[in-house]
Amino acid sequence: MSDLAKAYEPQAVEAKWYDAWLKGKCFEADPASDKPAYSIVIPPPNVTGILHLGHVLNNALQDILARRARQTGHEVLWLPGTDHAGIATQTKVERELREKEGLKRRELGREKFLDRVWEWKEKHGGIIIQQLKRLGCSCDWSRERFTMDDDYTHWVSQVFVDLFKQGLIYRGKRMVNWCPVSLTALSDEEVIMTPQRSKLYTMKYELADAPGEFLQIATTRPETLMGDVAVAVNPKDPRYSQYIGRMVKRPFPHAEIPVIADDHVDIEFGTGALKITPAHDKADFDIGMRHGLEIIDTLHADGRVNCPECPDLDGLDRFAARKKAARKLEEMGLLLKEEDYENKVGFSERANVPIEPRISMQWFLKYPCVDEAAKAVADDEIVFRPERWQKTYAHWMENLQDWCISRQLWWGHQIPVWYRKDKLDQLKEAAALGMEDLEKGDIHVGTEPPADESEWVRDEDVMDTWFSSWLWPFATMAAVGEESALLKKFYPTTDLVTGPDIIFFWVARMIMAGYRFAGGLPFKNVYFTSIIRDLQGRKMSKSLGNSPDPIDLMDKYGADALRFGLIRIAPVGSDIRFDEVQIEEGRNFANKLYNACRFRQMAGTEVVTISSATEVRPHHVDIMAKLDDLAENLQGAYAGYRFGEVAHLLYEFLWNEFCDKFLEAVKSDLRESATPAAREATLGVFDSVMAVYLQLLHPYMPHITEELSVRMGYVAEGEFVMQKLLPSGTLVPRGALRDEMQEKATAIYETAGRLRNLKAEYNVATRRDVRFVVKGAPAWLSSESDTLALLSGAGEIALDEAYDPPKGTPAALAPAGEFYMPLEGLIDVEAEKDRLTKEIDKVGKEVAKSEGKLGNASFVERAPAEVVEQEKARLEEWRTKLAQLREMLAALG
Numbered sequence: 001m002s003d004l005a006k007a008y009e010p011q012a013v014e015a016k017w018y019d020a021w022l023k024g025k026c027f028e029a030d031p032a033s034d035k036p037a038y039s040i041v042i043p044p045p046n047v048t049g050i051l052h053l054g055h056v057l058n059n060a061l062q063d064i065l066a067r068r069a070r071q072t073g074h075e076v077l078w079l080p081g082t083d084h085a086g087i088a089t090q091t092k093v094e095r096e097l098r099e100k101e102g103l104k105r106r107e108l109g110r111e112k113f114l115d116r117v118w119e120w121k122e123k124h125g126g127i128i129i130q131q132l133k134r135l136g137c138s139c140d141w142s143r144e145r146f147t148m149d150d151d152y153t154h155w156v157s158q159v160f161v162d163l164f165k166q167g168l169i170y171r172g173k174r175m176v177n178w179c180p181v182s183l184t185a186l187s188d189e190e191v192i193m194t195p196q197r198s199k200l201y202t203m204k205y206e207l208a209d210a211p212g213e214f215l216q217i218a219t220t221r222p223e224t225l226m227g228d229v230a231v232a233v234n235p236k237d238p239r240y241s242q243y244i245g246r247m248v249k250r251p252f253p254h255a256e257i258p259v260i261a262d263d264h265v266d267i268e269f270g271t272g273a274l275k276i277t278p279a280h281d282k283a284d285f286d287i288g289m290r291h292g293l294e295i296i297d298t299l300h301a302d303g304r305v306n307c308p309e310c311p312d313l314d315g316l317d318r319f320a321a322r323k324k325a326a327r328k329l330e331e332m333g334l335l336l337k338e339e340d341y342e343n344k345v346g347f348s349e350r351a352n353v354p355i356e357p358r359i360s361m362q363w364f365l366k367y368p369c370v371d372e373a374a375k376a377v378a379d380d381e382i383v384f385r386p387e388r389w390q391k392t393y394a395h396w397m398e399n400l401q402d403w404c405i406s407r408q409l410w411w412g413h414q415i416p417v418w419y420r421k422d423k424l425d426q427l428k429e430a431a432a433l434g435m436e437d438l439e440k441g442d443i444h445v446g447t448e449p450p451a452d453e454s455e456w457v458r459d460e461d462v463m464d465t466w467f468s469s470w471l472w473p474f475a476t477m478a479a480v481g482e483e484s485a486l487l488k489k490f491y492p493t494t495d496l497v498t499g500p501d502i503i504f505f506w507v508a509r510m511i512m513a514g515y516r517f518a519g520g521l522p523f524k525n526v527y528f529t530s531i532i533r534d535l536q537g538r539k540m541s542k543s544l545g546n547s548p549d550p551i552d553l554m555d556k557y558g559a560d561a562l563r564f565g566l567i568r569i570a571p572v573g574s575d576i577r578f579d580e581v582q583i584e585e586g587r588n589f590a591n592k593l594y595n596a597c598r599f600r601q602m603a604g605t606e607v608v609t610i611s612s613a614t615e616v617r618p619h620h621v622d623i624m625a626k627l628d629d630l631a632e633n634l635q636g637a638y639a640g641y642r643f644g645e646v647a648h649l650l651y652e653f654l655w656n657e658f659c660d661k662f663l664e665a666v667k668s669d670l671r672e673s674a675t676p677a678a679r680e681a682t683l684g685v686f687d688s689v690m691a692v693y694l695q696l697l698h699p700y701m702p703h704i705t706e707e708l709s710v711r712m713g714y715v716a717e718g719e720f721v722m723q724k725l726l727p728s729g730t731l732v733p734r735g736a737l738r739d740e741m742q743e744k745a746t747a748i749y750e751t752a753g754r755l756r757n758l759k760a761e762y763n764v765a766t767r768r769d770v771r772f773v774v775k776g777a778p779a780w781l782s783s784e785s786d787t788l789a790l791l792s793g794a795g796e797i798a799l800d801e802a803y804d805p806p807k808g809t810p811a812a813l814a815p816a817g818e819f820y821m822p823l824e825g826l827i828d829v830e831a832e833k834d835r836l837t838k839e840i841d842k843v844g845k846e847v848a849k850s851e852g853k854l855g856n857a858s859f860v861e862r863a864p865a866e867v868v869e870q871e872k873a874r875l876e877e878w879r880t881k882l883a884q885l886r887e888m889l890a891a892l893g
Helices: 011-023 051-069 086-101 111-122 127-135 152-167 222-227 282-289 318-331 370-378 388-398 420-430 435-440 466-467 485-488 500-517 551-556 559-567 579-602 618-639 641-667 676-697 702-711 736-761 781-794 829-854 859-861 865-890
Strands: 037-041 075-080 169-179 185-186 191-206 214-219 230-234 247-250 255-263 273-276 336-350 356-365 384-385 417-420 443-445 457-459 494-498 523-527 771-775 796-799 811-814 817-820
Touching: 011 551, 011 559, 037 051, 037 485, 051 075, 051 494, 051 551, 051 559, 075 485, 086 111, 086 230, 111 214, 127 551, 127 559, 127 811, 152 169, 152 443, 152 466, 152 500, 185 356, 214 273, 222 247, 222 318, 222 811, 230 282, 230 559, 255 388, 273 282, 273 500, 282 356, 318 336, 370 388, 370 500, 384 388, 388 500, 417 420, 417 523, 420 457, 466 500, 494 500, 500 523, 551 579, 559 641, 579 641, 579 676, 579 702, 618 641, 618 736, 641 676, 641 736, 641 781, 676 702, 676 817, 676 865, 736 781, 736 811, 736 817, 771 781, 781 796, 796 829, 829 865
Parallel strands: 037 075, 037 494, 230 255, 384 523, 494 523, 771 796
Antiparallel strands: 169 185, 169 356, 191 214, 191 336, 230 273, 247 255, 417 443, 417 457, 771 817, 811 817
16 A cells, blocks of 8 residues: 555546556457457547547446446457548548648549548547547557458448349439538438528419419529429319419520429428429429429539529529529519528538539449348347337338448548440449449459459449448458457447437448348447537537537546546436536545545555454444445446446445445544554455445546555555456345344434534534433444444433433434433523524514415416415425424523
């Protein structure tokens, strides 16, 4: 045992121990171990990422699971890594090129641009990994993976080839979500539907065969009317039946377009007549396909208008063109009204701009193993926590749309498809590519290029980032075709901790990939973390300025405090309302623990063990029994993934049971005047309890528990508490003796509380010369009266069955007997009577005031119900206090 410094300095301690764990290879998994396996793969953060509170919560929970599993005898693999983050990373590098060198990526060329991306990744890509280490994450860093590693890239290509040959991947021109900033297709899950204050424009199209007669049409997008190829009405709408089959005039560029009937049209929306622009709306595209309509694309890829026939609009940004088109209609006398309109618009998750529905040639995937993946969750082979996410998952699985897996980027896994140069133009516009094309030799699909590569051109697109990350649980553990020792030992993984916002992006897809490519489920449990909000209920975001930097919090309070403070307020299935005060409480908790251990060291630096001859007393047995109960309760909370409850139990034990009760009860045992037997018993109990408690706390606060375990001598030099197994037995055997001792301890603690209250009532709370006389005490109290005196702040506890209390002596009925507090020499009775009389008068006025309010019919009838209820509660409190004061005054005689 070595002396602890006066104050706990978390930053120095945390850095020291993390370095020691790394040097000791404490995090490295051994696939040859005969211990039962526990494994978890990190949700790979973007290589562009920096730590935010969501990362802190997610990764702290994973660390807790990993550290707890080591304590319970498991061989643990927590496999870390990062995702290449196609759009985000390419955007950062392109911006840097543009701002520093005035270059665009196409001016640089693909190969040189990718060299720049790799340079950027090597320079900046490890920031979040270092920040996770600062948090204390016990990942096996020797096995860190990156989704663009060679072995991993081979997996991605091989999976594409296998699915293509199976007929599940195809290429076709389809309506996709298009980001006009990133210039790439997006999946539905990468589009965030966002409430917007838009404009609804009502305009009119003239009937070609009836000049002066018009159809009214409502739209939010007049900038696309150049691509209108029809006006659709519902065949059941009696207002328009006479127009079906006739032609109307499109204002610009001028053309006659048909009025068609389609059941999709909502009779209630707008005017009930819908302009059909197949190139710029998914529903319009479907209607156009049903009716064989022309597709006219009026926008460039970057969102500028593409309509040379309208030179005043051509080249304008889409939003500028919207206003210009509306004014143009107004000038033509065709705009009837413009009104505010609340609707939801899809925004690109990465670029945060409205997406465009766009016809584009893309690669698509028909999901494999859908039935197996749906059944695994429905039958609890894979358990979702909280369970309610099962329904969300099931709904998505029942309504799957083919996955657009291609992206118009350079950074990422390039599509492993080559086209013959002499057939390139023909193949680029092909509606689909399948096995028949492969047989003709027009395309080559494979993990390696064709032998005569110079005669071929590779597809420029890359795969969606999620197409690589859906392979994460198994592709990180073995190369393609390899049955590695790591895979045999640790797959399927045990737990997955992730956010519910990527249940479709990642969780569902990993399950399908696990069944298709790894022979079964990829994990057994999925824990969905809470969303962290500010005190106003808003999601954390940089734009709102309500998202604190976790590094700043760790600098201020320590990593352990951040972990403990955040998880302590993380209820299962509910959002977290973050307040920095909670992290401050985490630091205060760490200080409380540290100071308790310092207090112990002041009584000696040798670890003391308990033997059968140790003279333990009720409070000794009580704290050991409560430690046993804590260990048992923690086991149940861990089994239910109730992480907040675990933190609460750990907090309550140390703060309330150990420090506020036990340490207060044993202070006299550590004084020089104490007997050797009393000192040995207390030190032995302290060391026995604290050694185990530090183990129980370790997963939540790993650094301080390692520091104290070593400095207190609870682990041998060169060993780590993180590698120490939890004890299998109990400190105190269950039985009648334990129950009897705990009953005595409870009686002492409760009695001490009542005696302290009695002192406070008579304004002698700080006096240590107070004498209590007890009647009707149990026989055992004589041997525990010193402890009771210490806890109640009394000078003496006198047992006297013959005591005849003078009239007015304050008394309290407590579990350990009937207690009296003689006032002679303690207070000036007359002065106390005067004080109580004044207090009674003051409280009496409050009672009268409250009764007057509630007796006023006007107040009761007109005031809000909650205000009336508050006043009733207030009156009850005043009446109770008044009765207590009168009793106290009467007791003084």
